[in-house]
Amino acid sequence: MLSKAADLSLPARPPGTSASPRGTPAVRLDGVVKRFGAVTALEETWLQVEQGEFLTLLGPSGCGKTTLLNLMAGFLEADAGEIFIGGDLVTATPPYEREIGIVFQNYALFPHMNVAKNVGYGLRMRGVPKREIARRVDEALALVKLSGFADRSPRQLSGGQQQRVALARALVIQPKVLLLDEPFSALDKNLRGSMQVELKEIQRRLGVTTVFVTHDQGEALSMSDRIVVMSAGRVRQVGTPDQVYRHPQDRFVAGFIGDVNRLPGRLEACAGERATVAIRDLRRDVEATALRDCAAGAEVDVFVRPDHLGVRPAGEAGSLPACVAALVYQGSHIDLYADLADGGRVLVRMPGQGALATYAPGTPVGILVPQGGLVAFPPEP
Amino acid sequence: MRRGLRSRVLGISGKLLVGLILAFIVLPAFVVTLAAFNDRAILSFPPAKYSTRWFTRALTYRDFQTGLWNSLVVTAWASTIALAVGTGFAIALKRYAFRFKAGLEGVLLSPLIVPHFTIGLGLLVLATGIGAARGFPVVVVTHVIVVLPFVIRSVYISLQNIDERLELAAASLGARPGRVLGTITLPLLAPGLVSGWLFAAILSFNEFTASLFVTGQATQTLPVAMYGYVREFADPTLAAVSVIYIAVTAALLTVANTFLGLGKVLNVEQGR
DSSP states (O other): OTTHHHHOOSOOOOTTOOSSOTTOOSEEEEEEEEEETTEEEEEEEEEEEOTTOEEEEEOSTTSSHHHHHHHHHTSSOOSEEEEEETTEEOTTOOGGGSOEEEEOTTOOOOTTSOHHHHHHHHHHHTTOOHHHHHHHHHHHHHHTTOTTOTTOOGGGSOHHHHHHHHHHHHHTTOOSEEEEESTTTTSOHHHHHHHHHHHHHHHHHHTOOEEEEESOHHHHHHHOSEEEEEETTEEEEEEOHHHHHHSOSSHHHHHHSSOOEEEEEEEEEEETTEEEEEETTEEEEEEOGGGTTOOTTOEEEEEEOTTTOEEEETTOTTEEEEEEEEEEEOSSEEEEEEEETTSOEEEEEEESSHHHHHOOTTOEEEEEOOSSSOEEEOOOO | OHHHHHHHHHHHHHHHHHHHHHHHHHHHHHHHHHHHTBSSSSOOSSOSSBOOHHHHHHHHOHHHHHHHHHHHHHHHHHHHHHHHHHHHHHHHHHHOOOTTHHHHHHHHHGGGTSOHHHHHHHHHHHHHHTTOTTSHHHHHHHHHHHHHHHHHHHHHHHHHTSOHHHHHHHHHTTOOHHHHIIIIIHHHHHHHHHHHHHHHHHHHHHOOHHHHHHOOTTTOOHHHHHHHHHHHOOSTHHHHHHHHHHHHHHHHHHHHHHHHOHHHHHTSOTTO
16 A cells, blocks of 8 residues: 555655755744734744644634634735745745645535546646646545546535545645645534544655644544644644643643543642642642642642543542432443532543443442542633 | 404415416516507507517618617627626625725615616716717717616625635635636636626616617617607507517527526526
């Protein structure tokens, strides 16, 4: 399979053979700002996308991720700062000279052209000879497994097939960067999963630098090399999926990525890298980074993943008293919701089906809080 | 029981009302058509004997012949110019933000409100001022002004139905603005352009009030020639001309429907 990539005239760029000097980031944003009237859609942002990287811009709607994508594509002009693509300054370069490929949420296939004409559009605009266009369109369609669909109209294709055409159209021009704007959100759930795997495979094979915009944290975690978590026009954290999942830097990231429980706690001591917090009468270690400014005795919010919590018989040492509220069967696991005696509801995710028989709603239980895997932040102002 | 009776009465009278409204819409065309085939010179109803002599007279009457030719020439020029100008304005209004945009829109759509005789009179005064009164250029300009709002509306609605992301995608693929216009925007706009042109052509062909002011003996359009005729004669020749009018317009719409789909052309169903 891998040897096939060498035959493709698509952007197969093995490490070290890239056009730009090694180490030059594929995209660099230096202090980019975008305002719409009085609203700042994107606050001063510094960001680098490495060559061949799959970078995800993740955040709720209105967080500035699409603005950032449009700035990279050249559809919007930055109010301040500079944008570099492959080392070249492109801040004032129009989109048609940026050599980027883009796949929109609705695919934006040209309805008056057939599949082959759609895919070949970028090559025609570049004045590529007809025979070469035909060859490269064939290769691109083979890459997205749509050989034999060249003469179809976009209207005759399913959502997944339209997406493949859009992807082929963006890749055939050998873009310096591939931009994906929520490309999976219009697909049904089953198709979404298989398209994600396929896109990731194509991306890895071609080594094309990819910037992916999504609001779906599951998608971001499963596909990205790095994730940029954004909220309210600001970059909150940049890191690998594991970093943002296990070591969130602020409470927004902790709350947005994955399901999470928030337990009220009190800061006992802060020493070097670690801090000690008390949750009711349980003492637990957490990372101290976010708590530097807090005095001992201050109230803090402790965040813990549902799969890190456990359920024990009521009254067991090291657990918080609670009462089972509901059990939700999820197939591979059970979601158990419990009301804490101090108020507040927690979600405990348990593998297997054993819990269904053991914990009927109303049963008093103890919620086991682990020693590791906790993060704490000052409460919201 | 009473409820059932009342709703039945309401139902019947409702249908009756709709039927009457529809009858009133088609009645003039029906009466005129019958009159056109009436053998007698007096406009009477119903006709005692049928003939096509009024059609012969209509087609051989000199004023109608020149009037028809003038109308065709004026319509072709006016609707084509209005389409080109209106498309430009529609794109500007839809896609660009600029000062006095609302003002420009108001001026462009004002012929919908300003009476046609005002437009005709104004242009007559202006044309006389520059010594070009009653020439073809003035007639064409008058018609362009009168039909422009319809062209702009038609093209504007079609533009609204074009997803701007198509143009963004084209730009990202390396198409300069001119090529985006030529390869994406205009082809997708084609139905709107055809419908705009068709609207303009039908309106221009039927335009009477403003034409009455700006046309002369040599440049009079068919409706003006018909007006001149009805002031001198009272025979069914005009009815025959009306039937020809109806037939031509119907044929035009049928062709448009066959090749483009009437819904698309007239923008009746905008959702598609």
